[in-house]
Structures are given as C-alpha cells and as structure tokens.
Amino acid sequence: MVTRPFNVIQPKNVPEGTPEYEAKRTALLRAFNEKIPQEYYVPEDVVKNPPQDVSGLATTFGILTPEEIEITENYDATSLAEAIAGRKYTAVAVATAFCKRAIVAHQLTCCLTQWFMDEAIEQAKSLDEYLAKNGKTMGPLHGVPVSIKDHMPIAGTYSSMGFFGSIVKNEKDSQLVAILRSLGAVFYCKTNQPQTLMHLESDSHWGRVLNPYNIHLSAGGSTGGEAALIAMKGSILGVGTDIGGSIRGPSAFCGIYGFKPTSYTLPMKDMIAAPFPAELNVLCSIGPMCRSLRDMELFTSNVIAAKPHLEDPRIVPMPWTGLQTPIGGRLKVGVISNDGFIDPQPPVKRAVSWAKELLSDPKYSEILEVKDFTPYDATGAWAKILRMYWPDGGKAMAEHISETGEPIHPLSSWIWKDAEPHGMQTGVDVSNMRWERDAFRIAFAENWNAQDVDVVIGPCFVGPASAHDTAFYWTYTSLYNFIDYPGVVIPTPIKAEKGEVYAQDYKPLSDACAHVKQLWEEGNFEKAPINLQVVARKYHDSQLFGALAILKDVLGLQ
Structure with missing residues (x-):
C-alpha cells in the first residue's frame, strides 16, 4: 500500500526558526505523525484545499462508525458518564470513539500536541474490568475521556510552555490530573497552546490552532x-488555565462553555515546570471547558470534594453548592455594553442586546432586576496588568525561547512590549505593584457595590474570534484576572455575519478602540460564534453558579 504524508491544515504557518531548530521541530512532528494509523487520515484533497468552515467535517470521511458518531455527538460529560455506568457503552468503546475523533479534529485544526490511543484503551479496559468485577463505577467520571492542556503533567507524557526549549518528560501526574484519574477519567491526548502561554493565539512549536x-x-x-x-x-x-482569559477567550472563540474560578479554588500544584513571574501579582486559575453548565458543575464539585486543600495549603477550602446555591430575592444583573475602553465589534453588540432584551422581559421581573453596568477603569486595569505580567521585562522568556533557534512569535513580543522598557524590576518595585493592584481591587469593589449588582453579563472579547496574529486586546477577560473574580462564558445563538458594519454614530473610546474597528473592517469573521461572560464577586463562585441556574432557562443554556 502506498503511504502518504500525515498532513495538518495550516493556512498561515508559524514563523520559521534557524535550520537547526527546524530540523528538531521536524523530528518532533514526525514522531507524532508516525503514531497515526493511515486509516485515520483525512482525505488529502481536504487538507490541501480546505473549506473555511471545518466544524462539521469529522463525520463525513467514514473514519468514525455510526456508534462512534453517536457517542461523540449526542452526550455531554454528565450523560455520557451515566451511559457508561448503565453499561450502554463500554469505556473502551467511548475511548476509541474520542481518540479517533480527536485525531481527525487535529488534522483539521492543529489542536493536539500528543495523542496516546493505546494507553487510553488500556486505561479504559481496566475500568471496564473494574465495573464488571465490582458492579459499580470507580467514580463519577468513570470512563469519561478528558483532554488535558499541554503544560499540565500527566505521568508518562511530555509537557511544555508552548516553546521547544521548555519540553520536559513527566514521571508523575500533577495534582488535578491525579484527582481526575481517581474519579475514573480516561486520558487520551494533550492539546496545543501559545508560545509563552501568555496570549490569545495558540501558536506553538506544534503549529497554529x-x-x-x-x-x-x-x-x-x-x-x-x-x-x-x-x-x-x-x-x-x-481542562484549561486562565491568567488573562485563557479559558474564557478560547471557549468564546469556539462557542463552548468555560469556567475560570477565583484563584486557589481548584488545585494548580505541579501544573507548570518553572516559576511564573506573572503570578507575583496576577494569579492563575484552572477550570473546565465543556458542553454544558452541568458539566462545569460535575467537574468542579467532584474536584473540590476530593479535598485538594489537604495536599496544597494554598487552596481556600470553600464549600461548593454550585447550581443549587439559593439567591435571596431578585437576582440583580448588570449588563455591560462596553468597558469604557474598547467598544465591541458589531456581532458582540448584537449578542449583548439579545441577552438584555431576554433578561428585561416583564415576565421575569419577579426573579430578575436588570440594569446597565460600567466596569471601573478598564483602561487603567489593562495598562497595569501588562506591566505586572512581566516583572522581568520579558527578558528571561525571550532568551529561553531563542536559545534553541526558535523564533519569537508576533504576539509573544506584543504581550511584553509594555513591560520591556522597564526591564528587571526590584523586590521593592514588585511590592509597589502589589500595593497598586490591591488599591485598584478595593476601588473596583466599591464601584461594584455602588452599582448594586450580584453578577454582570457582557462581552468576553472585543469581537468574535480574532484573525490570526491579531488578538491584541483581551481587556474584557484580563480585568477579572486582575481583580480575581470568577467568570463563566456561555454560548449564544449569535454568529458573525458577512457585511456587518459599525453604527454611523460610532466614536472610538481610545486608540485601541479605533484599532479594533480597523481590524474588523480588514477581516472576515463570517460564522464565528459569539459567547457572553457572566462574572460574580471574588469567592462567590457558588453564587455565580446559582445565578446561572436562574439565567439558564431565560437564555436557553444547556
């Protein structure tokens, strides 16, 4: 049989490095490709001449059986766990279905960094044997396949920070992965992320997602x-992590559910191989990305129930009531039309109007109070966070990337350009940053209280998904990392349409705002989904879910 190369669609390649680096990168990709059975290859003509929208192609190549299509399409994690526990499907059948669909998805979107079908099938077999022997599941995620972001250690796999020189072999699971394994989750792949982990374009040595x-x-x-x-x-x-929008931005760009908790709500022990200077002042969170509100609940409630704070004392052992959390009186919802810094692009404004109209329907007046909300000083927050991400001026990261001959990608240099002129900060400088950050947090809380809301709903990003290499402004998500408030992004029925234009009376709120309008007029965003973001006060994660339980029927959420 004639073999052909394993190819992945890349309409815009990542930048090239030195010949030595490119040789090492080619060898890495070849080792990945050699693991893929040829019967799972997408037709060559599709990869060479892809349509603009590949979202529905996975089922059209005859690679998946009808049962595998049913398994991967007709369930959320909650109902799939129930189907496995009820012995409708074996864990092996489910693992096989998702392994096959994942490798098809990778060829169409470059979403993976590692794919370990054989190991997943072995793990699933042991779960099937456990269920047959004991008459019960190992845990609430028994047999549910869970995909893991590349930097998160899984025993026997590699992790990285999105650039070649950071690749390490992991001998043991990180804490969260170990908890998920104990709950019965099956691991089958790791997923792509940006060079540096610090921007909204997943463009690593593996390629561009x-x-x-x-x-x-x-x-x-x-x-x-x-x-x-x-x-x-x-x-x-x-599983995703979020220090500026890294769960919420991608979830919004791709039209799925994502939850960024308050920091130290869920375990991040051993999640990264080296210290991250940004966390001196801006804390990262870890959380689920999935298909429904109840899947976020399933993940969060069971991880917290495992008492991760006993192993990691940084975790705040907050009781979790989630979607069952009572909301006393009417839920007061603030609607954000813009943040005072950047006015969103047209389809986002349509989505905000869609939500506001539904929430303001008189039939909900006994349970909802809706009012306009303007976040406190989004302009100032963006300027501060850009400096605080890089207390070393970005120098160490730039050197670490370049030492292998890897090129620095455009958005990598973009994200540290504001901090770079300040260079390496002293301990006193970092302490002063914290003082500045905390003063901002207090002022933000006072402003929130004055506007008298329980939660806010508004944009996740300045527009729909950005054109490649143009995700410059993530003010709508990074604000809530700076103040450490929890947020959930939710799908809407709104999609970007061809020919949409800004209102005639539009006036830019800032130079960045004018740039965002220019990007809209230069781009083609057709069919991009639009999500909205719901945010609550710090440590009010359960109250956020209680609010979502009320908003679920109003907004038609899953």
Missing part, C-alpha cells in the same frame, strides 16, 4: 487547542 468555524481565525489562547477540540466534538470535557 485554527478556529473550526473559520480556519482564518484564531481558536484563542492559551487553551486554544482544548477549545477547538471540544468544538470539533473530539473532546467532551477538557
């Missing part, structure tokens, strides 16, 4: 591989 709905757009970052894979139905439940 594509948006399934429009391959000329980003799938977001830093958890873009997860978002694309879930949108392609190659995963039912994934």
Whole structure:
C-alpha cells in the first residue's frame, strides 16, 4: 500500500526558526505523525484545499462508525458518564470513539500536541474490568475521556510552555490530573497552546490552532487547542488555565462553555515546570471547558470534594453548592455594553442586546432586576496588568525561547512590549505593584457595590474570534484576572455575519478602540460564534453558579 504524508491544515504557518531548530521541530512532528494509523487520515484533497468552515467535517470521511458518531455527538460529560455506568457503552468503546475523533479534529485544526490511543484503551479496559468485577463505577467520571492542556503533567507524557526549549518528560501526574484519574477519567491526548502561554493565539512549536468555524481565525489562547477540540466534538470535557482569559477567550472563540474560578479554588500544584513571574501579582486559575453548565458543575464539585486543600495549603477550602446555591430575592444583573475602553465589534453588540432584551422581559421581573453596568477603569486595569505580567521585562522568556533557534512569535513580543522598557524590576518595585493592584481591587469593589449588582453579563472579547496574529486586546477577560473574580462564558445563538458594519454614530473610546474597528473592517469573521461572560464577586463562585441556574432557562443554556 502506498503511504502518504500525515498532513495538518495550516493556512498561515508559524514563523520559521534557524535550520537547526527546524530540523528538531521536524523530528518532533514526525514522531507524532508516525503514531497515526493511515486509516485515520483525512482525505488529502481536504487538507490541501480546505473549506473555511471545518466544524462539521469529522463525520463525513467514514473514519468514525455510526456508534462512534453517536457517542461523540449526542452526550455531554454528565450523560455520557451515566451511559457508561448503565453499561450502554463500554469505556473502551467511548475511548476509541474520542481518540479517533480527536485525531481527525487535529488534522483539521492543529489542536493536539500528543495523542496516546493505546494507553487510553488500556486505561479504559481496566475500568471496564473494574465495573464488571465490582458492579459499580470507580467514580463519577468513570470512563469519561478528558483532554488535558499541554503544560499540565500527566505521568508518562511530555509537557511544555508552548516553546521547544521548555519540553520536559513527566514521571508523575500533577495534582488535578491525579484527582481526575481517581474519579475514573480516561486520558487520551494533550492539546496545543501559545508560545509563552501568555496570549490569545495558540501558536506553538506544534503549529497554529485554527478556529473550526473559520480556519482564518484564531481558536484563542492559551487553551486554544482544548477549545477547538471540544468544538470539533473530539473532546467532551477538557481542562484549561486562565491568567488573562485563557479559558474564557478560547471557549468564546469556539462557542463552548468555560469556567475560570477565583484563584486557589481548584488545585494548580505541579501544573507548570518553572516559576511564573506573572503570578507575583496576577494569579492563575484552572477550570473546565465543556458542553454544558452541568458539566462545569460535575467537574468542579467532584474536584473540590476530593479535598485538594489537604495536599496544597494554598487552596481556600470553600464549600461548593454550585447550581443549587439559593439567591435571596431578585437576582440583580448588570449588563455591560462596553468597558469604557474598547467598544465591541458589531456581532458582540448584537449578542449583548439579545441577552438584555431576554433578561428585561416583564415576565421575569419577579426573579430578575436588570440594569446597565460600567466596569471601573478598564483602561487603567489593562495598562497595569501588562506591566505586572512581566516583572522581568520579558527578558528571561525571550532568551529561553531563542536559545534553541526558535523564533519569537508576533504576539509573544506584543504581550511584553509594555513591560520591556522597564526591564528587571526590584523586590521593592514588585511590592509597589502589589500595593497598586490591591488599591485598584478595593476601588473596583466599591464601584461594584455602588452599582448594586450580584453578577454582570457582557462581552468576553472585543469581537468574535480574532484573525490570526491579531488578538491584541483581551481587556474584557484580563480585568477579572486582575481583580480575581470568577467568570463563566456561555454560548449564544449569535454568529458573525458577512457585511456587518459599525453604527454611523460610532466614536472610538481610545486608540485601541479605533484599532479594533480597523481590524474588523480588514477581516472576515463570517460564522464565528459569539459567547457572553457572566462574572460574580471574588469567592462567590457558588453564587455565580446559582445565578446561572436562574439565567439558564431565560437564555436557553444547556
């Protein structure tokens, strides 16, 4: 049989490095490709001449059986766990279905960094044997495949920070992965992320992740591989991290659910191989990306129930009541039309109007109070966070990337350009940053209280998914990392349409706002999904879910 190369769609390649680096990168990709059975290859003509929208292609090649299509399409994680527990499907059948669909999704979107079908099948076999022997499941995620972001250690696999020189072999599971394994989850792949982990385009040494709905757009970052894979139905439940929008941005770009908790709500022990200077002042969170509200609940409630704070004392052992959390009186919802810094692009404004109209329907007046909300000083927050991400001026990261001959990607240099002129900060400088950050947090809380809301709903990003290499402004998500408020992004029925234009009376709120309008007019965002973001106060994660339980029927959420 004649073999052909394993190819992945890349309408815009990542930058090239030195010949030595490119040789090492080619060898890495070849080792990945050699693991893929040829019967799972997507037709060559599709890869060479892809349509703009690849979101529905996975089922059209005859690679998946009818049962595998049913398994991957007709369930969320909650109902799939029930189907496995009820012995409708074996864990092996489910693992096989998602392994096959994931590798198809990778060829269409470049969403994976590792794919370990053989190991997943072995793990699933042991779960099937456990169920047969004991008459019960190992845990609430028994047999549910869970995809994992590349930097998160899984025993026997590799992890990285999105660039070649950071690749390490992991001998043991990180804490969260170990908890998920104990709950019965099956691991089968790891997913692509950005160089540095610090921007909204997942463009690593593995290649550039594509948006399934429009391959000329980003799938977001830093958890873009997860978002694309879930949108392609190659995963039912994934794990992301978020220090500026890295769960919420990709989830919004790809039209799925994503939850960024308050920091130290869920375990991040051993999640990264080296210290991350940004966390001196801006804390990262870890959370689920999935297909439904109840899957976020399933993930969060069971991880918290495992008492991770006993192993990691940084975790705040907050009781979790989630979707069952009572809301006393009417839920007061603030609607954000813009943040005072950047006015969103037209389809986002349509989505906000859609939500506001539904929430303001008089038939909900006994349970909802809706009012306009303007976030406190989004302009100032963006300026501060850009400096605080890089207390070393970005120098160490730039050197570490370049030492292998890897090129620095455009958005990598973009994200540290504001901090670079300040260079390496002293301990006193960093302490002063913290003082500045905390003063901002207090002022934000006072302003929130004065506007008297329980939660806010508004944009996740300045537009739909951005064109490649143009995700410059993530003010709508990074604001809530700076103040450490929890947020969930939710799909809407709104999609970007061809020919949409700004209102005639539009006036830019800033130079960045004018740039965002220019990007809209230069781009093609057709079919990109639009999500909205719901945010609550710090440590009010359960109250956020209680609010979502009320909003679920109003907004038609899953």
